[in-house]
Amino acid sequence: MKIINEAEDRLLFVDPAFLETIESIDFELDTIEQYVVLDDEVPETSLSPITDYESFIGDHPTEYDWPDLDEEAECGICYTSGTTGVPKGASYSHRGLYLLSMSYGAKDSFGICEKDVILPVVPMFHVNGWCLPYSGTLYGSSFVLPGTHTDLEDIEGMIRGERVTIAAAVPTIWTEMATYIDENPEADISTLDRILTGGSSPPPAIMRRFDEEFDAPIIQGYGMTEASPHLVNTLVTTEVQELSPEEQYELRTKPGQPTPGVELRLRDRSGEPVPHDGGSTGEIQARSPWVIDEYYDRPEATEESFTDDGWFKTGDIGTIDEYGYLEVVDRLDDVIKSGGEWISSVELENELMAHEAVVEATVVSVDHERWQERPVAYVVATEDVTEEDLRNHLLDRFPKWWLPDLFVLTDSIPRTSTGKYDKQSLRTAFNDEYGSLPVEAEAVDQRTE
Template structure:
């Protein structure tokens, strides 16, 4: 057989060859709509390739992108990768010290940044020692005043360059991109992705038993493109030749619902909070029609069964739950229905649709119990979920110790997730690393919040656990033992934490106790804390609890 290299230039070239007039649509920050085609995008990607050459970036160099979902970000998904360089998808939601760490860890030489996010970069620029050039993703007339130096705008960077480019021969095992984990147990870890991995992941996303993205689809990736390759949907949709719709900053429920209606979107992907909020909007605005949706992929955290039912019964828009990690590129399982499940009564089908799902083609999974053996497929016996496959990482960037600890001798990634498996092979994740909190699909490190709380002079001990939240699924709840004679308030502690962490990391509730229970090894007993403070938070709980 021919030894054809599986590289990303072949993905974009296929789209241009077969679907040059297929649209790419962006709702810009000012509310206007930008439309162009795969053919137009390809010419600009070629110009970007020449511009990267002119900047003197060597093969393997990483460029960081701090941006929302839009057409210029799409161009950056291909320009660096197809020229033998690598795109580092930067998570601007990380705390500043994590954000800086990821850029320095990646050794980014150029940072591409949205005008609306330039403040995040400016605030940390003096610590970004590897960065030699800043490019603001706008035209010359839109370039904001900035202290970044040297700086140019994206359109000026591209201007005058040829609209054709001879792509170099790239090894399919070369790195094309890099994402970082969210630093739930320490500083974020870099996960390098190869061309081969994303090529195969893109094929899988088109499989009928996966996301089923085809050329007749209209794909709307609400999930940020800095989140594990936008869950792979921009690459998969390009490979298929599907129309794509990018929301940029407009990820509120009304904007998403109207984009689905107006652009006739058939496939979209987002965390449960997006679909929860959109359901409220649709109830109040029955004139907005989303019936053209064939499937909505939900990831980040499990959607409530009531939400799945609502979208089925009221909007005829099936929700498919997915599980994955930054380490798995990210798609690992989907709650698509096997034939045996489709034959069950609807009530029983919902039980399977509420699970993490069935392994997608190409991914092998197993659940290992405390005895080191694979657990029975009884839907009850718990163990650690372990995975392997062609788009599962085989190691973190420059983290030899973590690499030793994270993989089995026979090559499985130890996910740290606790799960059970049913007789039909479905995976149900029943618990996660007990110290992690997932709010609206974003990870929050309880350990780092605890350390910073205990740095306050009025705090002797502090433990942070997840509390169930009606809107965000989980929110941090802080349990605090004051130092003798001190009387700190929740507001005081919040102000202290706000000096280090973004607002969405801050606990919603502060409980003051005389003693925090501990395990036999002297660690905080978080299971007992979760049992003791078993509450469901609402929006109004937050301010009341800080006084």
């Protein structure tokens, strides 16, 4: 509602499944002049004025002279997911999206071409479907559209039936797809020759499995709403090809190198450069023709998010190694400062996901009586797993003081509308139930099964 009013939307296209939702807020939508239901007829509804989509376009010509547009003119706006605060509007120009679409066809990017059949499971409200509708159309690719659902049976059926070559979805979808394939031996995703993922880093174990078992390598990208969304993607350079297979794979688990047209740099909290040694961390800053230069109608947020020399401050903490590969260590809002020392929630999550019994895992920071902040892990497991099992698994890689003070075993982990784990709601729920983490904590089993 706030987004619709702030953007001053005049037309609202509504899927029939969401009519009831829109009806409940209709009286608060100040700027809407017309509702268009995405169906062949208008169902019974209190929304007015309203028409169906076919009637809406029926009287308009199918051919027309393309308007002469300034390439810097705005062509769309997407809002951030609000995972760490109030959603902010990012406006895109025709020039920016065109250049980004062209970059998707590069061999060292995603190599999109005319022969591809693309399944964008990622929805349009998630940064314009990661720009795939524009780039695929530019290169003449075919599309398979999944609708509003993310049902694994339907996704697998579309991949198999339509011979999809590229599918794009957040990592949680591919984690669940691996489990679905285990439970359904007849499942077949063999037509996929690359999988695109982003939004968060995929678990290394899942990347290896899709690569080795399904011959469908996962190409992860790094970006954000403000970057339309693409900045970095997995790339095995000629220099890296000279390394051992294990060393190559370790680098492939990182987001990769900046795509042509993108500049990245790391800065510490005082704004000083951070060395590219693979270990020193700093805030990731970016600039590119398709990175926005301001938020829509949010001058304060714009001032906070851009440097004086025009670089966008992503809010992510990362490293860059000697090969130029970026690794995202954490969000500034998610990194855990415990007793003055930093703990990466992302690294803990990835290692938990590497446990054979763990299906999903996320780690959040909570208040602590002694150490100010401590990590708490929320875990979904396929079989009985104990706190001791998880602790011993993490101790193989991390010092004891990094380990979560509390493991919450649960049937599911809440997600945002874009499929990311909703850490903000987890923190709120934890605070409502516990207030703060006691000095001594025991594992909690919230599973209902």
